[in-house]
Amino acid sequence: MVSGISIGKLFGIAIELDWTFVLLLLIVLFFGYFTIVVILFLMVLLHELGHSLTSRHYKIKVKKIVLFPLGGASIIDLDDADPDTSLRIALAGPLVSTALALVFGLMYLYLPSGAMGSALEVLFLLNGLLAVSNFLPAFPLDGGRILKSYLEKRNGQLVATERTVKVSKIILAIYIVGSTIYEILYITDPGTFVLYMLWNVIIAIFIYGGARAELEMAYISKYTEKLHVYSLLSKDFIQVKSSTTMGWLYRILLRRGARTVLFKDGKVVKMVSRITVNGLGNKTGSLNLKVSQFADEIPAIDYNANLSKAISRMRYEESGIMAVTKGKKVIGILLADRIEALAALHMHHALAKN
């Protein structure tokens, strides 16, 4: 999984900069637009805190906030949230931006103009833009989630998502047609024209791709909600003790093919990848090192749990693998790529029928 740079915690929530944001920071440092990027960063962060703190208020787990150049994302375990709660969480972000836009707008109007004037104007415009764009009912914007949660109360998850995807495409079409007409009529400089067109392409990929991903997820959870974890259980693992040495493990793996090595460390299940073992297991210096030094914790789930629950946990934990337990024992593993491949097959059947 690609992740960004961790920059600390706020209210106990980890804040991360996506690597594209870091890239943008370097570019703007070069061109000298540093202040505006820092302001954008802070305003997006406040918007995301709106989502995250609302989630926490409703006892929904928040893993972290990731900041991208065009906005942010709060990684929230929405599986436990009913449509009403999801709706409130989605609303909170744009409401924070609206409130900030109002405050800065009023300050701009009523404070004596001076050096602060242009800064307040920028703050008003940025927050206004964040509020307005996120109220548009299109995936993957907040407005899309608001509409979906609203529809979900009466129509169920899949139909709500399908309808929101349709609305998203209509909004995208209106935006593309509208902005293209505007550009043809008012933009005479060819360079600027090309830049605007490129921007439209980015927006189209963002909305179309986001809507497609939401639809896929809705199909996956619809398809897996009645299946149990044990129906996709894989036995492609071996289990060892945490005190096992790398050299010993290397020799075991030479005899037994297995993709994954697991061991229990107290209550948690940890994993050592085969690549790590192959790289270190036959080097003289590392023969006696314990596997526990090279292990990462992986999420675990009961074998009787719903497959859809397992998928949302894996997504939330950003893990492609999960240990399946029965009581205190590990009885198998669950691989995200296998579930997704199966669900994708099912989805193409469903889409073909439509």
Ligand SMILES: [Zn+2]
């Ligand atoms: Zn938002």
